[in-house]
Amino acid sequence: MANSPQAKKRARQNEKRYAVNKARRSRIRTYLRKVEEAIASGDKEAATAALRAAQPELMRGVTKGIYHKNTAARKMSRLAARVKVLA
Known part of the structure; x- marks a missing residue:
């Protein structure tokens, strides 16, 4: 357990983060799941709209340090490819 005041503060900050x-x-x-569900239903318009909504959320996750940029790019690329196949 944290003993020094600095360590206690760090523990509090870590909990918040x-x-x-x-x-x-x-x-x-949730956004990614909505895209997956739209793809599964076969609705190209819904899938495209869901993908457009998910993209900024995923990239925001990159800027906030939740995902690595290549991970986010890979996810977006794979989802976009799957949406493109729908006809």
């Missing part, structure tokens, strides 16, 4: 990051990660996953 953890909560914020967890909420943000959950929000991003």
